[in-house]
Amino acid sequence: MAMLSMAMPVAAQTADADLAGAKDHPYIKRFANSSIVLYDAKQFDSVKIPVSTFTQFNLTSRQREFVEPPVTAEGARTRIWYEAKGDTTSIEVFRNYLHELQEQGFAVLYDSSKDSKAGRWNGYLTAYGFGSNKLTNNRSEFVMYGAPMKSIHTLSAKREKDGQTTYVHLTTVQWDQDNKTFKAHKGAYATLDVVDVGAMKQNMVVVSASAMAQSMAATGRVALYGILFDTGKADVKPESKPALEEIAKLLKSDSNLRLRVVGHTDNQGSLDGNIALSKRRAESVNAALVGQYGISGQRLSAFGVADLAPVASNAQEEGRSKNRRVELVPQ
Structure with a gap:
Protein backbone atom coordinates (compact mmCIF):
# COMPACT_ATOMS: atom_id res chain seq x y z
CA MET A 1 0.00 0.00 0.00
CA ALA A 2 2.93 2.33 0.66
CA MET A 3 4.08 1.88 -2.95
CA LEU A 4 0.61 2.59 -4.26
CA SER A 5 0.22 5.76 -2.23
CA MET A 6 3.31 7.27 -3.84
CA ALA A 7 1.25 7.64 -7.04
CA MET A 8 -0.98 10.20 -5.32
CA PRO A 9 1.10 13.41 -5.54
CA VAL A 10 0.28 16.99 -4.72
CA ALA A 11 -2.59 18.43 -6.70
CA ALA A 12 -0.39 20.55 -8.95
CA GLN A 13 0.86 17.58 -11.00
CA THR A 14 -1.27 17.07 -14.12
CA ALA A 15 -0.91 15.36 -17.46
CA ASP A 16 -2.84 17.93 -19.53
CA ALA A 17 -4.51 21.22 -18.82
CA ASP A 18 -7.51 21.01 -16.51
CA LEU A 19 -10.95 22.12 -17.58
CA ALA A 20 -11.15 25.91 -17.22
CA GLY A 21 -12.12 26.91 -13.68
CA ALA A 22 -11.64 23.39 -12.28
CA LYS A 23 -9.64 22.57 -9.17
CA ASP A 24 -9.03 19.66 -6.81
CA HIS A 25 -11.09 19.32 -3.67
CA PRO A 26 -8.91 20.51 -0.75
CA TYR A 27 -9.34 17.22 1.15
CA ILE A 28 -8.26 14.83 -1.59
CA LYS A 29 -5.22 14.63 -3.84
CA ARG A 30 -5.42 13.53 -7.44
CA PHE A 31 -3.86 10.47 -9.05
CA ALA A 32 -0.48 11.16 -10.69
CA ASN A 33 -0.51 12.63 -14.22
CA SER A 34 -4.27 12.98 -14.36
CA SER A 35 -6.26 16.01 -15.46
CA ILE A 36 -9.75 17.29 -14.68
CA VAL A 37 -12.18 16.79 -17.57
CA LEU A 38 -15.41 17.66 -15.73
CA TYR A 39 -15.97 19.94 -12.75
CA ASP A 40 -19.07 21.21 -10.98
CA ALA A 41 -19.46 22.71 -7.50
CA LYS A 42 -22.68 23.68 -5.76
CA GLN A 43 -23.10 25.41 -2.39
CA PHE A 44 -25.99 23.04 -1.67
CA ASP A 45 -27.08 19.77 -3.27
CA SER A 46 -28.65 16.45 -2.30
CA VAL A 47 -26.63 13.34 -3.24
CA LYS A 48 -27.44 9.65 -2.81
CA ILE A 49 -24.39 7.85 -1.37
CA PRO A 50 -24.62 4.07 -2.06
CA VAL A 51 -23.78 1.76 0.84
CA SER A 52 -24.74 -1.52 -0.84
CA THR A 53 -25.19 -3.25 -4.18
CA PHE A 54 -27.56 -1.84 -6.77
CA THR A 55 -30.27 -4.39 -7.58
CA GLN A 56 -32.59 -2.90 -10.20
CA PHE A 57 -34.21 0.20 -11.60
CA ASN A 58 -37.88 0.41 -10.66
CA LEU A 59 -39.73 1.66 -13.75
CA THR A 60 -42.87 2.45 -11.75
CA SER A 61 -41.27 4.68 -9.11
CA ARG A 62 -38.35 5.70 -11.39
CA GLN A 63 -35.99 4.99 -8.51
CA ARG A 64 -32.82 2.94 -8.22
CA GLU A 65 -33.15 0.10 -5.74
CA PHE A 66 -30.38 -1.26 -3.52
CA VAL A 67 -29.89 -4.04 -0.98
CA GLU A 68 -29.67 -1.25 1.62
CA PRO A 69 -31.04 2.26 1.00
CA PRO A 70 -28.42 4.85 0.06
CA VAL A 71 -27.49 7.57 2.52
CA THR A 72 -28.75 11.01 1.52
CA ALA A 73 -25.96 13.55 1.96
CA GLU A 74 -26.95 17.24 1.71
CA GLY A 75 -24.62 20.20 1.75
CA ALA A 76 -21.80 21.73 -0.29
CA ARG A 77 -21.10 19.35 -3.18
CA THR A 78 -18.09 19.10 -5.50
CA ARG A 79 -18.12 16.75 -8.53
CA ILE A 80 -14.89 16.05 -10.40
CA TRP A 81 -14.00 13.69 -13.25
CA TYR A 82 -10.33 12.90 -13.73
CA GLU A 83 -8.62 11.41 -16.80
CA ALA A 84 -5.34 9.46 -16.50
CA LYS A 85 -4.20 8.56 -20.01
CA GLY A 86 -1.85 5.72 -20.93
CA ASP A 87 -1.47 2.29 -19.36
CA THR A 88 -3.21 3.24 -16.11
CA THR A 89 -5.88 0.78 -15.00
CA SER A 90 -9.08 1.49 -13.12
CA ILE A 91 -8.15 -0.84 -10.24
CA GLU A 92 -4.84 0.97 -9.81
CA VAL A 93 -6.57 4.34 -9.54
CA PHE A 94 -9.29 2.86 -7.33
CA ARG A 95 -6.84 1.39 -4.81
CA ASN A 96 -4.77 4.57 -4.70
CA TYR A 97 -7.86 6.59 -3.83
CA LEU A 98 -8.94 3.99 -1.31
CA HIS A 99 -5.59 4.27 0.44
CA GLU A 100 -5.61 8.07 0.21
CA LEU A 101 -9.08 8.32 1.76
CA GLN A 102 -8.12 6.00 4.60
CA GLU A 103 -4.98 8.07 5.17
CA GLN A 104 -7.21 11.15 5.44
CA GLY A 105 -9.34 9.49 8.12
CA PHE A 106 -12.29 8.35 6.00
CA ALA A 107 -14.13 5.16 6.94
CA VAL A 108 -15.20 3.00 3.99
CA LEU A 109 -18.97 2.48 3.79
CA TYR A 110 -19.02 0.43 0.59
CA ASP A 111 -16.34 -1.17 -1.60
CA SER A 112 -17.55 -2.91 -4.76
CA SER A 113 -14.26 -4.80 -5.12
CA LYS A 114 -15.19 -6.72 -1.94
CA ASP A 115 -18.83 -7.25 -2.89
CA SER A 116 -19.47 -10.61 -4.54
CA LYS A 117 -23.01 -9.48 -5.36
CA ALA A 118 -21.94 -6.39 -7.30
CA GLY A 119 -23.69 -6.94 -10.61
CA ARG A 120 -23.63 -5.84 -14.22
CA TRP A 121 -25.05 -2.35 -13.66
CA ASN A 122 -23.69 -1.67 -10.19
CA GLY A 123 -21.04 0.85 -11.17
CA TYR A 124 -23.08 2.78 -13.67
CA LEU A 125 -26.14 3.32 -11.54
CA THR A 126 -24.43 3.82 -8.19
CA ALA A 127 -22.20 6.55 -9.60
CA TYR A 128 -24.69 9.34 -10.16
CA GLY A 129 -27.53 7.85 -12.18
CA PHE A 130 -28.33 9.13 -15.63
CA GLY A 131 -28.50 12.89 -16.11
CA SER A 132 -25.93 14.37 -13.72
CA ASN A 133 -23.17 13.79 -16.26
CA LYS A 134 -24.68 16.50 -18.47
CA LEU A 135 -22.28 19.10 -17.12
CA THR A 136 -19.54 21.14 -18.72
CA ASN A 137 -16.70 18.82 -19.70
CA ASN A 138 -14.18 18.25 -22.46
CA ARG A 139 -15.18 14.64 -23.06
CA SER A 140 -18.41 13.02 -24.18
CA GLU A 141 -21.06 13.08 -21.46
CA PHE A 142 -21.10 9.27 -21.71
CA VAL A 143 -17.37 8.64 -21.26
CA MET A 144 -18.05 6.99 -17.89
CA TYR A 145 -21.00 4.92 -19.08
CA GLY A 146 -19.47 3.68 -22.32
CA ALA A 147 -16.47 2.04 -20.66
CA PRO A 148 -16.27 -1.78 -20.30
CA MET A 149 -18.37 -2.91 -17.36
CA LYS A 150 -15.70 -5.25 -16.07
CA SER A 151 -13.51 -2.24 -15.34
CA ILE A 152 -15.96 -0.51 -12.97
CA HIS A 153 -15.06 -0.07 -9.31
CA THR A 154 -16.99 2.06 -6.79
CA LEU A 155 -16.63 3.01 -3.16
CA SER A 156 -18.30 5.27 -0.62
CA ALA A 157 -16.65 6.72 2.47
CA LYS A 158 -17.42 9.02 5.39
CA ARG A 159 -15.37 11.17 7.75
CA GLU A 160 -16.21 13.06 10.94
CA LYS A 161 -13.56 15.68 11.66
CA ASP A 162 -13.63 18.96 13.58
CA GLY A 163 -17.41 18.90 13.70
CA GLN A 164 -17.71 18.44 9.91
CA THR A 165 -19.26 15.35 8.32
CA THR A 166 -18.02 14.61 4.80
CA TYR A 167 -19.12 11.92 2.36
CA VAL A 168 -17.17 10.77 -0.70
CA HIS A 169 -18.34 8.57 -3.55
CA LEU A 170 -15.78 7.33 -6.09
CA THR A 171 -16.18 5.44 -9.36
CA THR A 172 -13.34 4.37 -11.65
CA VAL A 173 -13.51 2.92 -15.18
CA GLN A 174 -10.97 1.94 -17.81
CA TRP A 175 -10.64 2.35 -21.58
CA ASP A 176 -8.28 -0.13 -23.26
CA GLN A 177 -7.95 2.02 -26.37
CA ASP A 178 -8.88 5.47 -27.68
CA ASN A 179 -12.51 5.85 -28.69
CA LYS A 180 -13.58 8.69 -30.99
CA THR A 181 -17.30 8.21 -30.39
CA PHE A 182 -17.01 8.84 -26.65
CA LYS A 183 -13.94 11.11 -26.94
CA ALA A 184 -12.22 8.74 -24.54
CA HIS A 185 -8.50 8.10 -24.33
CA LYS A 186 -6.79 4.87 -23.42
CA GLY A 187 -6.37 4.90 -19.67
CA ALA A 188 -8.51 5.33 -16.58
CA TYR A 189 -11.22 7.79 -15.51
CA ALA A 190 -12.19 8.55 -11.93
CA THR A 191 -15.28 10.40 -10.71
CA LEU A 192 -15.50 11.95 -7.27
CA ASP A 193 -18.52 13.33 -5.45
CA VAL A 194 -17.53 15.09 -2.21
CA VAL A 195 -20.30 16.39 0.06
CA ASP A 196 -19.64 18.51 3.15
CA VAL A 197 -22.86 18.06 5.09
CA GLY A 198 -24.56 21.29 6.09
CA ALA A 199 -27.99 22.89 6.29
CA MET A 200 -29.30 24.86 3.34
CA LYS A 201 -29.53 28.60 3.90
CA GLN A 202 -33.08 29.85 3.58
CA ASN A 203 -32.57 32.51 0.95
CA MET A 204 -35.95 32.87 -0.72
CA VAL A 205 -37.23 36.33 -1.57
CA VAL A 206 -40.82 36.78 -0.39
CA VAL A 207 -43.12 37.79 -3.24
CA SER A 208 -45.21 40.79 -2.20
Whole structure:
Protein backbone atom coordinates (compact mmCIF):
# COMPACT_ATOMS: atom_id res chain seq x y z
CA MET A 1 0.00 0.00 0.00
CA ALA A 2 2.93 2.33 0.66
CA MET A 3 4.08 1.88 -2.95
CA LEU A 4 0.61 2.59 -4.26
CA SER A 5 0.22 5.76 -2.23
CA MET A 6 3.31 7.27 -3.84
CA ALA A 7 1.25 7.64 -7.04
CA MET A 8 -0.98 10.20 -5.32
CA PRO A 9 1.10 13.41 -5.54
CA VAL A 10 0.28 16.99 -4.72
CA ALA A 11 -2.59 18.43 -6.70
CA ALA A 12 -0.39 20.55 -8.95
CA GLN A 13 0.86 17.58 -11.00
CA THR A 14 -1.27 17.07 -14.12
CA ALA A 15 -0.91 15.36 -17.46
CA ASP A 16 -2.84 17.93 -19.53
CA ALA A 17 -4.51 21.22 -18.82
CA ASP A 18 -7.51 21.01 -16.51
CA LEU A 19 -10.95 22.12 -17.58
CA ALA A 20 -11.15 25.91 -17.22
CA GLY A 21 -12.12 26.91 -13.68
CA ALA A 22 -11.64 23.39 -12.28
CA LYS A 23 -9.64 22.57 -9.17
CA ASP A 24 -9.03 19.66 -6.81
CA HIS A 25 -11.09 19.32 -3.67
CA PRO A 26 -8.91 20.51 -0.75
CA TYR A 27 -9.34 17.22 1.15
CA ILE A 28 -8.26 14.83 -1.59
CA LYS A 29 -5.22 14.63 -3.84
CA ARG A 30 -5.42 13.53 -7.44
CA PHE A 31 -3.86 10.47 -9.05
CA ALA A 32 -0.48 11.16 -10.69
CA ASN A 33 -0.51 12.63 -14.22
CA SER A 34 -4.27 12.98 -14.36
CA SER A 35 -6.26 16.01 -15.46
CA ILE A 36 -9.75 17.29 -14.68
CA VAL A 37 -12.18 16.79 -17.57
CA LEU A 38 -15.41 17.66 -15.73
CA TYR A 39 -15.97 19.94 -12.75
CA ASP A 40 -19.07 21.21 -10.98
CA ALA A 41 -19.46 22.71 -7.50
CA LYS A 42 -22.68 23.68 -5.76
CA GLN A 43 -23.10 25.41 -2.39
CA PHE A 44 -25.99 23.04 -1.67
CA ASP A 45 -27.08 19.77 -3.27
CA SER A 46 -28.65 16.45 -2.30
CA VAL A 47 -26.63 13.34 -3.24
CA LYS A 48 -27.44 9.65 -2.81
CA ILE A 49 -24.39 7.85 -1.37
CA PRO A 50 -24.62 4.07 -2.06
CA VAL A 51 -23.78 1.76 0.84
CA SER A 52 -24.74 -1.52 -0.84
CA THR A 53 -25.19 -3.25 -4.18
CA PHE A 54 -27.56 -1.84 -6.77
CA THR A 55 -30.27 -4.39 -7.58
CA GLN A 56 -32.59 -2.90 -10.20
CA PHE A 57 -34.21 0.20 -11.60
CA ASN A 58 -37.88 0.41 -10.66
CA LEU A 59 -39.73 1.66 -13.75
CA THR A 60 -42.87 2.45 -11.75
CA SER A 61 -41.27 4.68 -9.11
CA ARG A 62 -38.35 5.70 -11.39
CA GLN A 63 -35.99 4.99 -8.51
CA ARG A 64 -32.82 2.94 -8.22
CA GLU A 65 -33.15 0.10 -5.74
CA PHE A 66 -30.38 -1.26 -3.52
CA VAL A 67 -29.89 -4.04 -0.98
CA GLU A 68 -29.67 -1.25 1.62
CA PRO A 69 -31.04 2.26 1.00
CA PRO A 70 -28.42 4.85 0.06
CA VAL A 71 -27.49 7.57 2.52
CA THR A 72 -28.75 11.01 1.52
CA ALA A 73 -25.96 13.55 1.96
CA GLU A 74 -26.95 17.24 1.71
CA GLY A 75 -24.62 20.20 1.75
CA ALA A 76 -21.80 21.73 -0.29
CA ARG A 77 -21.10 19.35 -3.18
CA THR A 78 -18.09 19.10 -5.50
CA ARG A 79 -18.12 16.75 -8.53
CA ILE A 80 -14.89 16.05 -10.40
CA TRP A 81 -14.00 13.69 -13.25
CA TYR A 82 -10.33 12.90 -13.73
CA GLU A 83 -8.62 11.41 -16.80
CA ALA A 84 -5.34 9.46 -16.50
CA LYS A 85 -4.20 8.56 -20.01
CA GLY A 86 -1.85 5.72 -20.93
CA ASP A 87 -1.47 2.29 -19.36
CA THR A 88 -3.21 3.24 -16.11
CA THR A 89 -5.88 0.78 -15.00
CA SER A 90 -9.08 1.49 -13.12
CA ILE A 91 -8.15 -0.84 -10.24
CA GLU A 92 -4.84 0.97 -9.81
CA VAL A 93 -6.57 4.34 -9.54
CA PHE A 94 -9.29 2.86 -7.33
CA ARG A 95 -6.84 1.39 -4.81
CA ASN A 96 -4.77 4.57 -4.70
CA TYR A 97 -7.86 6.59 -3.83
CA LEU A 98 -8.94 3.99 -1.31
CA HIS A 99 -5.59 4.27 0.44
CA GLU A 100 -5.61 8.07 0.21
CA LEU A 101 -9.08 8.32 1.76
CA GLN A 102 -8.12 6.00 4.60
CA GLU A 103 -4.98 8.07 5.17
CA GLN A 104 -7.21 11.15 5.44
CA GLY A 105 -9.34 9.49 8.12
CA PHE A 106 -12.29 8.35 6.00
CA ALA A 107 -14.13 5.16 6.94
CA VAL A 108 -15.20 3.00 3.99
CA LEU A 109 -18.97 2.48 3.79
CA TYR A 110 -19.02 0.43 0.59
CA ASP A 111 -16.34 -1.17 -1.60
CA SER A 112 -17.55 -2.91 -4.76
CA SER A 113 -14.26 -4.80 -5.12
CA LYS A 114 -15.19 -6.72 -1.94
CA ASP A 115 -18.83 -7.25 -2.89
CA SER A 116 -19.47 -10.61 -4.54
CA LYS A 117 -23.01 -9.48 -5.36
CA ALA A 118 -21.94 -6.39 -7.30
CA GLY A 119 -23.69 -6.94 -10.61
CA ARG A 120 -23.63 -5.84 -14.22
CA TRP A 121 -25.05 -2.35 -13.66
CA ASN A 122 -23.69 -1.67 -10.19
CA GLY A 123 -21.04 0.85 -11.17
CA TYR A 124 -23.08 2.78 -13.67
CA LEU A 125 -26.14 3.32 -11.54
CA THR A 126 -24.43 3.82 -8.19
CA ALA A 127 -22.20 6.55 -9.60
CA TYR A 128 -24.69 9.34 -10.16
CA GLY A 129 -27.53 7.85 -12.18
CA PHE A 130 -28.33 9.13 -15.63
CA GLY A 131 -28.50 12.89 -16.11
CA SER A 132 -25.93 14.37 -13.72
CA ASN A 133 -23.17 13.79 -16.26
CA LYS A 134 -24.68 16.50 -18.47
CA LEU A 135 -22.28 19.10 -17.12
CA THR A 136 -19.54 21.14 -18.72
CA ASN A 137 -16.70 18.82 -19.70
CA ASN A 138 -14.18 18.25 -22.46
CA ARG A 139 -15.18 14.64 -23.06
CA SER A 140 -18.41 13.02 -24.18
CA GLU A 141 -21.06 13.08 -21.46
CA PHE A 142 -21.10 9.27 -21.71
CA VAL A 143 -17.37 8.64 -21.26
CA MET A 144 -18.05 6.99 -17.89
CA TYR A 145 -21.00 4.92 -19.08
CA GLY A 146 -19.47 3.68 -22.32
CA ALA A 147 -16.47 2.04 -20.66
CA PRO A 148 -16.27 -1.78 -20.30
CA MET A 149 -18.37 -2.91 -17.36
CA LYS A 150 -15.70 -5.25 -16.07
CA SER A 151 -13.51 -2.24 -15.34
CA ILE A 152 -15.96 -0.51 -12.97
CA HIS A 153 -15.06 -0.07 -9.31
CA THR A 154 -16.99 2.06 -6.79
CA LEU A 155 -16.63 3.01 -3.16
CA SER A 156 -18.30 5.27 -0.62
CA ALA A 157 -16.65 6.72 2.47
CA LYS A 158 -17.42 9.02 5.39
CA ARG A 159 -15.37 11.17 7.75
CA GLU A 160 -16.21 13.06 10.94
CA LYS A 161 -13.56 15.68 11.66
CA ASP A 162 -13.63 18.96 13.58
CA GLY A 163 -17.41 18.90 13.70
CA GLN A 164 -17.71 18.44 9.91
CA THR A 165 -19.26 15.35 8.32
CA THR A 166 -18.02 14.61 4.80
CA TYR A 167 -19.12 11.92 2.36
CA VAL A 168 -17.17 10.77 -0.70
CA HIS A 169 -18.34 8.57 -3.55
CA LEU A 170 -15.78 7.33 -6.09
CA THR A 171 -16.18 5.44 -9.36
CA THR A 172 -13.34 4.37 -11.65
CA VAL A 173 -13.51 2.92 -15.18
CA GLN A 174 -10.97 1.94 -17.81
CA TRP A 175 -10.64 2.35 -21.58
CA ASP A 176 -8.28 -0.13 -23.26
CA GLN A 177 -7.95 2.02 -26.37
CA ASP A 178 -8.88 5.47 -27.68
CA ASN A 179 -12.51 5.85 -28.69
CA LYS A 180 -13.58 8.69 -30.99
CA THR A 181 -17.30 8.21 -30.39
CA PHE A 182 -17.01 8.84 -26.65
CA LYS A 183 -13.94 11.11 -26.94
CA ALA A 184 -12.22 8.74 -24.54
CA HIS A 185 -8.50 8.10 -24.33
CA LYS A 186 -6.79 4.87 -23.42
CA GLY A 187 -6.37 4.90 -19.67
CA ALA A 188 -8.51 5.33 -16.58
CA TYR A 189 -11.22 7.79 -15.51
CA ALA A 190 -12.19 8.55 -11.93
CA THR A 191 -15.28 10.40 -10.71
CA LEU A 192 -15.50 11.95 -7.27
CA ASP A 193 -18.52 13.33 -5.45
CA VAL A 194 -17.53 15.09 -2.21
CA VAL A 195 -20.30 16.39 0.06
CA ASP A 196 -19.64 18.51 3.15
CA VAL A 197 -22.86 18.06 5.09
CA GLY A 198 -24.56 21.29 6.09
CA ALA A 199 -27.99 22.89 6.29
CA MET A 200 -29.30 24.86 3.34
CA LYS A 201 -29.53 28.60 3.90
CA GLN A 202 -33.08 29.85 3.58
CA ASN A 203 -32.57 32.51 0.95
CA MET A 204 -35.95 32.87 -0.72
CA VAL A 205 -37.23 36.33 -1.57
CA VAL A 206 -40.82 36.78 -0.39
CA VAL A 207 -43.12 37.79 -3.24
CA SER A 208 -45.21 40.79 -2.20
CA ALA A 209 -48.99 40.88 -2.52
CA SER A 210 -48.75 43.52 -5.25
CA ALA A 211 -46.20 41.43 -7.19
CA MET A 212 -48.51 38.40 -6.92
CA ALA A 213 -51.38 40.42 -8.37
CA GLN A 214 -49.20 41.71 -11.22
CA SER A 215 -47.97 38.20 -12.07
CA MET A 216 -51.48 36.73 -12.12
CA ALA A 217 -52.73 39.60 -14.29
CA ALA A 218 -49.88 39.10 -16.76
CA THR A 219 -49.49 35.29 -16.85
CA GLY A 220 -52.58 33.89 -15.11
CA ARG A 221 -50.59 32.48 -12.19
CA VAL A 222 -47.82 33.17 -9.70
CA ALA A 223 -45.23 30.65 -8.48
CA LEU A 224 -44.22 30.84 -4.82
CA TYR A 225 -41.09 29.30 -3.29
CA GLY A 226 -41.41 30.77 0.20
CA ILE A 227 -43.94 28.16 1.35
CA LEU A 228 -41.85 25.36 2.80
CA PHE A 229 -42.43 21.70 3.67
CA ASP A 230 -40.23 18.91 4.96
CA THR A 231 -39.45 16.16 2.44
CA GLY A 232 -42.47 13.91 2.00
CA LYS A 233 -44.55 15.97 4.45
CA ALA A 234 -47.55 18.25 3.97
CA ASP A 235 -47.32 20.41 7.10
CA VAL A 236 -46.52 24.04 6.33
CA LYS A 237 -43.27 24.99 8.09
CA PRO A 238 -43.13 28.06 10.37
CA GLU A 239 -40.64 29.71 7.99
CA SER A 240 -43.54 30.07 5.53
CA LYS A 241 -45.20 32.81 7.58
CA PRO A 242 -43.97 35.80 5.48
CA ALA A 243 -45.31 34.25 2.26
CA LEU A 244 -48.64 33.36 3.88
CA GLU A 245 -48.99 36.91 5.18
CA GLU A 246 -48.58 38.29 1.65
CA ILE A 247 -51.19 35.86 0.25
CA ALA A 248 -53.61 36.94 2.98
CA LYS A 249 -52.88 40.59 2.21
CA LEU A 250 -53.60 39.91 -1.47
CA LEU A 251 -56.96 38.29 -0.68
CA LYS A 252 -57.97 41.00 1.75
CA SER A 253 -57.16 43.72 -0.78
CA ASP A 254 -59.64 42.23 -3.28
CA SER A 255 -62.75 40.72 -1.73
CA ASN A 256 -63.85 39.27 -5.09
CA LEU A 257 -60.64 37.31 -5.63
CA ARG A 258 -60.91 33.52 -5.41
CA LEU A 259 -57.77 31.36 -5.70
CA ARG A 260 -56.91 27.88 -6.83
CA VAL A 261 -53.89 26.84 -4.74
CA VAL A 262 -51.86 24.28 -6.72
CA GLY A 263 -49.12 22.12 -5.22
CA HIS A 264 -46.17 21.00 -7.37
CA THR A 265 -43.41 18.46 -6.59
CA ASP A 266 -40.29 17.16 -8.31
CA ASN A 267 -40.24 13.66 -9.84
CA GLN A 268 -38.74 11.84 -6.85
CA GLY A 269 -41.12 9.07 -5.80
CA SER A 270 -44.21 7.68 -7.49
CA LEU A 271 -46.56 9.84 -9.53
CA ASP A 272 -49.66 8.79 -7.58
CA GLY A 273 -47.93 9.45 -4.27
CA ASN A 274 -46.74 12.87 -5.37
CA ILE A 275 -50.16 13.87 -6.69
CA ALA A 276 -51.64 13.07 -3.28
CA LEU A 277 -48.78 14.83 -1.48
CA SER A 278 -48.99 17.97 -3.60
CA LYS A 279 -52.75 18.22 -3.01
CA ARG A 280 -52.32 17.78 0.76
CA ARG A 281 -49.76 20.58 0.70
CA ALA A 282 -52.18 22.87 -1.12
CA GLU A 283 -54.86 21.97 1.42
CA SER A 284 -52.45 22.83 4.25
CA VAL A 285 -51.83 26.26 2.72
CA ASN A 286 -55.57 26.86 2.53
CA ALA A 287 -56.05 25.69 6.11
CA ALA A 288 -53.36 28.10 7.30
CA LEU A 289 -54.97 31.01 5.44
CA VAL A 290 -58.38 30.18 6.92
CA GLY A 291 -57.24 29.38 10.45
CA GLN A 292 -54.52 31.98 10.93
CA TYR A 293 -55.62 34.88 8.74
CA GLY A 294 -59.42 34.64 8.70
CA ILE A 295 -59.77 34.03 4.96
CA SER A 296 -63.06 32.40 3.95
CA GLY A 297 -62.56 28.81 2.85
CA GLN A 298 -65.10 29.35 0.06
CA ARG A 299 -62.57 31.58 -1.69
CA LEU A 300 -59.94 28.82 -1.84
CA SER A 301 -59.67 25.45 -3.57
CA ALA A 302 -56.77 22.98 -3.51
CA PHE A 303 -55.21 20.93 -6.30
CA GLY A 304 -52.11 18.78 -6.65
CA VAL A 305 -50.34 18.05 -9.94
CA ALA A 306 -47.09 16.43 -8.70
CA ASP A 307 -44.39 16.82 -11.39
CA LEU A 308 -46.78 17.11 -14.34
CA ALA A 309 -46.00 20.80 -14.92
CA PRO A 310 -42.22 21.20 -14.42
CA VAL A 311 -40.49 24.54 -14.99
CA ALA A 312 -37.01 22.96 -15.09
CA SER A 313 -35.32 19.60 -15.64
CA ASN A 314 -35.65 17.09 -12.81
CA ALA A 315 -32.27 15.57 -13.66
CA GLN A 316 -30.45 17.83 -11.19
CA GLU A 317 -31.28 19.09 -7.70
CA GLU A 318 -31.07 22.65 -8.97
CA GLY A 319 -33.96 21.96 -11.34
CA ARG A 320 -35.92 19.85 -8.87
CA SER A 321 -35.84 22.71 -6.34
CA LYS A 322 -37.50 24.97 -8.92
CA ASN A 323 -40.20 22.39 -9.56
CA ARG A 324 -41.10 22.13 -5.86
CA ARG A 325 -43.44 25.10 -5.50
CA VAL A 326 -46.93 26.35 -4.77
CA GLU A 327 -48.78 28.28 -7.44
CA LEU A 328 -51.77 30.60 -7.12
CA VAL A 329 -54.24 30.67 -10.02
CA PRO A 330 -57.22 33.06 -9.93
CA GLN A 331 -60.59 31.36 -10.43
